[in-house]
Amino acid sequence: MTASPLFAEGETLWSPHVRANPFPLYKRMREEFPVAPITDPGLGLNFWLLTRYQDVVSMVRDSRFTNDPTQLPEAVRQRFFGHTLGALNRHLLTVDPPDHTRMRSLVSKVFTPRRVEELRPRIQTLCSELLEGLLARGSGGDFLEAFAFPLPIIVIAELLGIPPEDRDRFREWTRSFFAPPSQGAREKVREGHQLFFKYLEDFFAQRRQQPREDLTSALIAAEEQGDRLSNQELTSMVFLLLVAGYETTANLLGNGLLELLRHPEQLQRLREDRSLLPSAVEEMMRYCGPFELSILRFAKEDLELHGQRIQAHEAVRVNFLAADRDSEQFSEPDRFDVGRTPNKHVGFGHGIHFCLGAPLARLEALVTFELLLERLPEMRLAVAPETLAWRSSAQSRGLASLPLLF
Template sequence: MTDKGSSAPSFPMKRCPFSPPPEYEQLRESDPITPINMPDGNQAWLLTRYEDVRRVLSDPRFSTNPKSTGYPVISPARIAQLQSENPQPFIRLDPPDHTRYRRMLTAEFVYAHIEAMRPTIEKRVEELLDEIEAKGPPVDFLQDFGLALPTSVISDILGVPYSDREFFQERSKAKLNMTLDPAEAAKATIDMREFLDQLYGEKLKTIDKTDDLITRLIKTRVDTGEISRQDAVAMIDLLLIAGHETTSNMICLGILSLLMHPDQKDALIVDPSLIDDAVEEMLRYHTILHMVGPRVATDDVEVGGHQFHKGDGVMAMISAANRDPSIFPEPDKFDIRRRSKGHVGFGFGVHQCLGQPLARVEMQSVFKVIFQRFPDLRLAVPLEDIEFNTNAVVYGIAGLPLTWTPR
């Protein structure tokens, strides 16, 4: 595609704990649309400007389907994982197929409907914090809080037994690990589908007695012949992983960033009206989907003054877009008072996060009370000892040991 060849940077570039790779900033200045070498030896184009990223992610001529010729491969484990998904979840499909599947679920995640769940979610936050308080310091807030909250919420919504959490949390982690042995990444995917297919079978036995998302999907979509059992399982698989692995990392990184900015933490305690903006800033600043988004041009398309050709792989990095100084002044500064509206932390275009109202309510519920309950919450280990999941498709931390002075 280009003769820049071996002089092009290699993907992925090394990121910092709280920032995307520093090369993104330099490239945005010098070569905002630049060739990069992907791990499989092919080349793709790396996009670092906000406007270009939004253009690509919202243009139907850029496919998100890994089966499209030229789709950029971010790692051997990732491609093995994607290839073992049978059928593919709709997040990897393009319109009109994508539209058909997504619209079977949009009513479930309507803003008002999720808002109505807020009291239940707030209650769950309090319960988890009660348990943590009873346990006493130090506590791993990833395991006992950040991961526990969204896992229990999405389990309830879908109708997946919370008691099976260890099984699906481990498989989800494996599915997202870019450096895992490819065979293991594929196995985790297949194991998860088998687990959910078995659960589907269980649901059939109690179909008239239960009302959860899986049961509704069976009654209104599978029984009507619109989709197959396997299609439904693929949908549930997607909702389950997207419902816990992302929010858990956002909650923990959010807590950590406030601990590192005590003045902003204190401001939040005094003025809860800052919570909504604080959550948006966390989503912008951390952009945990730091590998989004691979796309491939299915036609010749001009974006940002560059002519893409059919079959060109594109990495439209939302993590870079969210640090574009022309949109977010002093982008590397974490500032809960900034106007981060318009950030692309949930992606952009037709694939933008379906569960974003839920993620927001969960995060807002957390930051409404956590520092009220534990005003002197602090790291139980030096910051250098916190391990970051650099090799995961969804960025986050491996553990968040925190301590406080018991009342």
């Protein structure tokens, strides 16, 4: 893999100005380097990055690639995954069919749209309580700190049956999992993993002895033709639900609100026609989606994509955010339109890897923005948009803070 001609000396995908506005770079990548060599500077790992919509869609069903790290040589597994591999490599994003088919069938039995819809009254109550807390701070406050981050961690913790007194611990563990790549961060992640696994081991044992009406008990009991999730699969799935349900939903709320405030004419459309809220949430997922890079996929053989030679066992990732600005798929892709239809974005993934938690994220976003439109008619940014800081992760896209004035 040769060095990428995309970046100036010292510049990377993780550079602050790229994090603040990656879309000009992604446009150039789609047009000139649709299969681009990328180096993660913190971990020293290389991967190929796909940015065109059709390539992102095609990758899901391309049998020349695998999501399963256990199919790789030991040296490659250790280089890319290290200590995290054994405990976390058996969830829906890291297995191929037929294991993926079996696991999704088991999990989808308990993560149903009906079960999610039953959460609506509780989510409405939580949103009201969090908004009251934000308003109690006076004429303004940080929307992310007071609302966007607490909401999804409370929802997913209650869904899993995690006791309220343990939520803060879960939030800290999750924060460490998303820490910027560095040696210090890796040590914190390692420590967080160990504490997290020990907690889940004890928690699962409790639920096996005393099942309750929660998702964890349902996952433990799930059966499909006499099959069940193994302990490793159960741990990996709960980890996936926790991380995916927390970081991405918080980013969706923060990113979406920022774009509404940056596009007052679109905000006014929503105020005048609340029926546009569902399409507005879909446009937020497309235009400023919370999840940027996919997990690693690996070539099973030597192959060629758009003139680039990819060798067996080299890593490939797709960029959902770049794909969702592809002019070959979307009319006026750089225009934010809360009424956009059709809108076949890939913000929730695609195909067999379409996000199982998408109905929950949509519900949390719908309830949140409906409440904000009703309760904060005069809300506005407390700072200029260009001064806002973005977190350094390129896997997910989210603000460091979102200060508001009411």
